[in-house]
Amino acid sequence: xxxxxxxxxxxxxxxxxxxxxxxxxxxxxxxxxxxxxxxxxxxxxxxxxxxxxxxxxxxxxxxxxxxxxxxxxxxxxxxxxxxxxxxxxxxxxxxxxxxxxxxxxxxxxxxxxxxxxxxxxxxxxxxxxxxxxxxxxxxxxxxxxxxxxxxxxxxxxxxxxxxxxxxxxxxxxxxxxxxxxxxxxxxxxxxxxxxxxxxxxxxxxxxxxxxxxxxxxxxxxxxxxxxxxxxxxxxxxxxxxxxxxxxxxxxxxxxxxxxxxxxxxxxx
Amino acid sequence: xxxxxxxxxxxxxxxxxxxxxxxxxxxxxxxxxxxxxxxxxxxxxxxxxxxxxxxxxxxxxxxxxxxxxxxxxxxxxxxxxxxxxxxxxxxxxxxxxxxxxxxxxxxxxxxxxxxxxxxxxxxxxxxxxxxxxxxxxxxxxxxxxxxxxxxxxxxxxxxxxxxxxxxxxxxxxxxxxxxxxxxxxxxxxxxxxxxxxxxxxxxxxxxxxxxxxxxxxxxxxxxxxxxxxxxxxxxxxxxxxxxxxxxxxxxxxxxxxxxxxxxxx
Numbered sequence: 001x002x003x004x005x006x007x008x009x010x011x012x013x014x015x016x017x018x019x020x021x022x023x024x025x026x027x028x029x030x031x032x033x034x035x036x037x038x039x040x041x042x043x044x045x046x047x048x049x050x051x052x053x054x055x056x057x058x059x060x061x062x063x064x065x066x067x068x069x070x071x072x073x074x075x076x077x078x079x080x081x082x083x084x085x086x087x088x089x090x091x092x093x094x095x096x097x098x099x100x101x102x103x104x105x106x107x108x109x110x111x112x113x114x115x116x117x118x119x120x121x122x123x124x125x126x127x128x129x130x131x132x133x134x135x136x137x138x139x140x141x142x143x144x145x146x147x148x149x150x151x152x153x154x155x156x157x158x159x160x161x162x163x164x165x166x167x168x169x170x171x172x173x174x175x176x177x178x179x180x181x182x183x184x185x186x187x188x189x190x191x192x193x194x195x196x197x198x199x200x201x202x203x204x205x206x207x208x209x210x211x212x213x214x215x216x217x218x219x220x221x222x223x224x225x226x227x228x229x230x231x232x233x234x235x236x237x238x239x240x241x242x243x244x245x246x247x248x249x250x251x252x253x254x255x256x257x258x259x260x261x262x263x264x265x266x267x268x
Numbered sequence: 269x270x271x272x273x274x275x276x277x278x279x280x281x282x283x284x285x286x287x288x289x290x291x292x293x294x295x296x297x298x299x300x301x302x303x304x305x306x307x308x309x310x311x312x313x314x315x316x317x318x319x320x321x322x323x324x325x326x327x328x329x330x331x332x333x334x335x336x337x338x339x340x341x342x343x344x345x346x347x348x349x350x351x352x353x354x355x356x357x358x359x360x361x362x363x364x365x366x367x368x369x370x371x372x373x374x375x376x377x378x379x380x381x382x383x384x385x386x387x388x389x390x391x392x393x394x395x396x397x398x399x400x401x402x403x404x405x406x407x408x409x410x411x412x413x414x415x416x417x418x419x420x421x422x423x424x425x426x427x428x429x430x431x432x433x434x435x436x437x438x439x440x441x442x443x444x445x446x447x448x449x450x451x452x453x454x455x456x457x458x459x460x461x462x463x464x465x466x467x468x469x470x471x472x473x474x475x476x477x478x479x480x481x482x483x484x485x486x487x488x489x490x491x492x493x494x495x496x497x498x499x500x501x502x503x504x505x506x507x508x509x510x511x512x513x514x515x516x517x518x519x520x521x522x523x524x525x526x527x528x529x530x531x532x533x
Contacts, residue, residue: 057407086409097400111408 010035010167010199011056016065018048018055025051027223029065033167038193038200038213043220044245049203050094052220053171056201057091058082069167087115090160094171096152098144104155105131105140111162130158134188150181157188168192170202174209186212207246219245291491294413298421298487301414313419320423324385325430332380336435339376340442343367348451357451361461364443369470370529373436375522378481381428382514386489389420390510393493394503402494421486428482429475436474473529480521488514 011033018026025048033039043049054060056067058074067074069085077085098107109127112118118126131137134154144152153173160168173189174182186209192198202213210217211231218228219242227237234242243249306312347363393416396402405412440462447453492510496502 054403059403059406083409086407089407091404091407093400093404095399097404099396099401099404100399110410114408114410 008034010070011039011201012066012068013056014066014068016052016055016067017063018051018060019063025223026055026062029220029223029225031218031225031228033199033201034216035199036193036197037215038189038202040210040214040217041201041203041220042205042210042217042245044205047220048223049205049220050171053169053201053203057089057169058086087111087163088165089167089169090163090165091169092153092156092160092171092173094175096144096156098152098155098159100144103141103143104136104147104158107144107155108159108162111159115163126162130161131155133161134158148181150177150185153177153185154188157192161192164196165198167199167201170200170204172204172206173202174204174206179208182206182209183212185209189213207248221245287491291487294417294487294491294494297413298417301411301418302421305414312422313415316419317422320419321427322423324381324423325427328381328384328427328431329434331384332377332431332435333438335376335380336373336438337442337445339372340364340368340439341446342442343372343439344443344446345450348446357447358453358457358461360443360447361458362465365440365462365466366470368439368443369436369466369474371474371522371526373439374432374474374478374481375518377432377435377478378428378485378518379515381424381431381482382485382511382518385424386485386514387507387511389424389486389489390493390496390507391503393490394496394506395500397494397496398498398500398503417490420490424486425479425482428485429478432474432478432481436471469529473525477522477525480525481518484517484521485514488517 009032013032014030016026016029017024029052031039041049041052051060055062056069056074058077062075065075070088072081072085074082074085098104099110102110105124105127108130109123112123112126116123128137128140131140134157136151136154136158139147139151139155144155147155157168157170170189173185177185189200189202190213193200200213202209204210214231216228216230217234219226219234221241227234227239227242229237234246237243244251302312343364344360347360348357351357351359351363393402396416402412402416405415443462444455444458447458448455489510492506492513496506
């Protein structure tokens with residue numbers, strides 16, 4: 001804690017630029033995430049939102065710009081410092097990324113085994129608590145391949161929660177799930193944030209889950225931030241891409257070419 | 269046209285330099301996590317290393333053993349065919365023994381283990397990369413080299429020489445079968461001939477080769493595994509490429525060591 005101003009924000013991104021070769025994927029991104037809020041990064045397919053998340057956790061090295069996490073610059077951090085920092089964050093991957101060669105219980109126990117000096121019996125108990133937390137209490141001895149999509153995501157959350165992180169990142173938590181399971185997951189994310197005062201960063205394109213979970217939203221389009229603010233501010237914003245996104249309107253030109261073909265087929 | 273041709277050559281050269289650099293970094297990283305980091309108290313995953321040793325070594329014994337026996341018999345018959353013309357069939361003991369120890373056993377074992385386990389290493393790491401498991405390790409602050417590479421490395425570098433020594437013995441036994449069973453040479457005469465023909469340097473050169481074959485299989489497999497990008501198709505492509513690259517590199521390494529042993533006779 002350096003001073004009050006800094007401790008309010010746990011993540012501060014300044015002028016972030018990410019390039020693959022010469023193709024600019026993220027262009028001059030700046031935003032701040034407050035402690036204890038659910039910050040949603042919203043955007044269409046291929047807008048760079050997954051790239052942004054992967055850059056935040058240090059999997060992609062940015063071309064330029066700053067990412068301050070707990071006041072430390074992730075982009076220039078040393079390895080030992082980075083490991084300390086990584087212990088304070090958790091990440092849930094899009095396809096859950098559970099280790100297929102280990103049981104669900106072993107997956108959750110792995111960070112505890114590697115980063116703490118706790119006795120095996122303690123680790124067993126903690127693993128069980130984390131699994132109970134996400135509603136997978138009886139699945140400790142199953143392998144990831146024996147779980148359904150929604151259960152895998154829950155197990156992924158349990159693993160991300162293993163070290164009691166302060167920030168948790170979710171990559172597309174509701175993708176590929178039916179509405180009921182997806183809604184269940186949204187409530188789980190909310191509950192986690194309420195219970196543990198967890199800061200959450202969620203990447204999604206699912207408008208319905210945004211309505212449930214988002215404290216603040218940032219909308220990305222073609223690597224740039226279109227709008228940023230809470231849901232009310234989003235309602236009032238008149239940006240055309242934002243309106244199109246929130247009202248689920250297709251692009252007119254794509255629509256014209258396909259409908260021309262469909263019309264001609266109808267005429268036949 | 270000439271420009272594009274030269275450009276192509278330059279591109280191939282640059283790609284070669286790039287992959288050589290990547291392999292060097294991988295080798296340095298492996299050695300770092302194998303020797304330096306455990307001394308600094310960061311531990312080694314012994315249990316995983318032993319599991320890999322059992323998988324690469326112990327489980328490959330049936331197939332390597334069978335093929336070694338067949339190759340031994342073939343070698344016996346081929347050398348008998350030539351040596352019969354001078355009535356010197358007893359010297360097939362020298363031929364089979366020396367070629368098994370110095371060349372065939374290390375090479376056959378290495379090639380079989382490449383097909384069996386080198387491909388498996390690439391496929392495993394590749395699949396883990398596609399399903400973001402490697403990323404998950406990194407986000408947890410766990411080093412993929414420590415977790416995925418070093419246990420495989422230890423398992424492979426110990427397994428290949430062990431299997432090779434076994435393969436040497438079985439190949440010589442194959443020669444025995446031909447000599448004693450088909451040609452009717454006295455068992456003890458053949459035994460003495462074999463024992464006199466072989467010197468410890470033959471065994472030594474075979475084992476040295478096999479250690480380097482183990483290193484090659486492991487590093488090529490891992491390098492190709494980490495090259496996988498994106499899709500399941502890429503896993504298949506890299507697995508094929510891993511086997512081809514590995515066998516090619518093994519032959520080159522074999523040539524280098526054979527030349528070294530030849531000129532330092």
